[in-house]
Amino acid sequence: MYWGVKMNLKKKVSLAVVKRLPRYYRYLSDLLKMDIKRISSQELSSRMGITASQIRQDLNCFGGFGQQGYGYNVEYLFNEIGNILGTNNKYQTIIIGAGNMGQALANYTNFEKRGFKIISIFDVDPKLVGTEIRDIEIRDLETLEDFISQNYVDIAMLAVPYEQTPVVAERVAKLGVRGLWNFSPMDLKLPYDVIIENVHLSDSLMVLGYKLNEKFDFTRNDSEKNNDCDF
Amino acid sequence: MYWGVKMNLKKKVSLAVVKRLPRYYRYLSDLLKMDIKRISSQELSSRMGITASQIRQDLNCFGGFGQQGYGYNVEYLFNEIGNILGTNNKYQTIIIGAGNMGQALANYTNFEKRGFKIISIFDVDPKLVGTEIRDIEIRDLETLEDFISQNYVDIAMLAVPYEQTPVVAERVAKLGVRGLWNFSPMDLKLPYDVIIENVHLSDSLMVLGYKLNEKFDFTRNDSEKNNDCDF
Numbered sequence: 001m002y003w004g005v006k007m008n009l010k011k012k013v014s015l016a017v018v019k020r021l022p023r024y025y026r027y028l029s030d031l032l033k034m035d036i037k038r039i040s041s042q043e044l045s046s047r048m049g050i051t052a053s054q055i056r057q058d059l060n061c062f063g064g065f066g067q068q069g070y071g072y073n074v075e076y077l078f079n080e081i082g083n084i085l086g087t088n089n090k091y092q093t094i095i096i097g098a099g100n101m102g103q104a105l106a107n108y109t110n111f112e113k114r115g116f117k118i119i120s121i122f123d124v125d126p127k128l129v130g131t132e133i134r135d136i137e138i139r140d141l142e143t144l145e146d147f148i149s150q151n152y153v154d155i156a157m158l159a160v161p162y163e164q165t166p167v168v169a170e171r172v173a174k175l176g177v178r179g180l181w182n183f184s185p186m187d188l189k190l191p192y193d194v195i196i197e198n199v200h201l202s203d204s205l206m207v208l209g210y211k212l213n214e215k216f217d218f219t220r221n222d223s224e225k226n227n228d229c230d231f
Numbered sequence: 232m233y234w235g236v237k238m239n240l241k242k243k244v245s246l247a248v249v250k251r252l253p254r255y256y257r258y259l260s261d262l263l264k265m266d267i268k269r270i271s272s273q274e275l276s277s278r279m280g281i282t283a284s285q286i287r288q289d290l291n292c293f294g295g296f297g298q299q300g301y302g303y304n305v306e307y308l309f310n311e312i313g314n315i316l317g318t319n320n321k322y323q324t325i326i327i328g329a330g331n332m333g334q335a336l337a338n339y340t341n342f343e344k345r346g347f348k349i350i351s352i353f354d355v356d357p358k359l360v361g362t363e364i365r366d367i368e369i370r371d372l373e374t375l376e377d378f379i380s381q382n383y384v385d386i387a388m389l390a391v392p393y394e395q396t397p398v399v400a401e402r403v404a405k406l407g408v409r410g411l412w413n414f415s416p417m418d419l420k421l422p423y424d425v426i427i428e429n430v431h432l433s434d435s436l437m438v439l440g441y442k443l444n445e446k447f448d449f450t451r452n453d454s455e456k457n458n459d460c461d462f
Contacts (some may be wrong), residue, residue: 018441024433026416049418085437086444100335107331110416110433115440151285154443179443181436185257185341187280197439201430202341203253206316208428209346210249212385212410213317 013061013084020058021081023048025114028078039073087115091179092152096168097159098138101183105157106133116155120147138166143167148175155179164185169196244292244315251289252312254279256345259309269297271302318346322410323383327399328390329354329369332414336388337364347386351378372399386410393417400427 027048031039045052085151093116095102121138123129129140141149156172158180160166165184173192180187180196188196258279262270266304276283295426313405324347326333353372354360360371370378387403389396389411396415403411411427413419
């Protein structure tokens with residue numbers, strides 16, 4: 001079966017390509033649901049808004065399994081990209097912070113389908129500790145050290161208040177957790193060998209605000225335009 | 232006062248620069264809190280992990296208010312970038328969906344400081360309708376048309392279930408809302424003149440998973456490496 005493809009066949013691709021892979025993965029998943037078996041780079045291009053040549057170039061990184069005039073095998077490509085992204089890996093994941101964001105993350109069943117198994121949630125609130133979200137127990141943050149010494153943990157999702165984020169992050173990294181997914185509006189830096197992905201929600205919102213402004217601000221004085229910085 | 236800088240002095244900058252602006256804004260905000268008045272591009276570079284020449288190039292887009300050997304005026308730069316991003320704009324914002332994610336968004340007081348005023352929340356759940364989050368009323372989604380006809384709305388944050396997202400997005404866009412912030416794992420496309428920013432949480436998580444794999448997968452067969460696609 002496809003999922004059995006060995007890890008050691010995984011190829012190394014550039015970070016720019018890697019960042020596009022989850023998007024290919026989403027579109028291919030949709031195509032599979034629609035029972036579409038093959039797709040040309042042109043058709044994928046018009047669906048995804050990426051040029052066909054970019055698609056061919058990206059997918060060539062994984063052995064170029066498209067055939068001229070015949071297109072890509074959707075299921076094979078889906079499984080291959082899933083394999084590269086490690087969707088069959090079942091990363092052991094914990095959530096720290098069971099506030100609204102932590103609960104939202106715990107409720108995303110999609111993460112599990114993408115290879116991330118949430119095995120525990122931690123919080124300091126005695127009202128939350130002992131309760132469950134989707135059968136996942138919320139434990140007292142004080143028991144974090146014990147839990148990690150007894151359970152292998154790959155990734156910690158940090159959904160704690162801003163001020164506490166660096167302290168909690170350091171504590172988790174010290175315990176040997178190798179990946180941190182940070183939701184506080186700061187670029188976490190740690191003196192440990194960990195991989196950190198920051199999700200900066202307000203950055204995304206501010207870009208939306210800027211674009212709105214640009215698009216609808218017809219009062220802008222054109223003489224102020226600095227051509228070096230134009231689109 | 233700085234906040235009074237006229238909108239029509241705003242300059243147009245490239246999208247790549249715009250995407251870095253919220254990050255400058257965060258760092259400058261931290262510097263202000265530390266009462267740091269001036270900063271050199273070198274020091275900002277070492278804090279932010281962006282090259283000093285990139286910083287100088289970016290900030291030149293806004294009139295290059297740094298001085299050789301003297302550095303940047305932190306407060307001026309913070310205010311100027313805030314002005315460009317429209318933090319003094321108070322975009323009228325609604326949240327659709329008062330589940331965990333919607334509630335998390337409603338509780339981010341940071342958004343307000345960045346120019347986004349949440350004026351209402353909508354949901355279909357009768358248990359939630361009529362309740363409040365931070366004094367913001369949760370209204371019945373059925374009253375959306377009435378509300379928007381009576382209140383100017385710039386932005387809708389969409390935190391609704393996956394299947395409902397396209398329908399709700401179309402409904403909101405039809406009512407003249409110009410900006411959509413989408414949390415469902417799909418690239419929304421609409422036949423309306425709206426600006427859409429998609430937040431793809433699972434894409435970010437999958438990139439983290441990939442990096443973990445790359446870093447720690449020592450079993451990878453090097454003969455399988457495709458050099459065209461290396462880092």
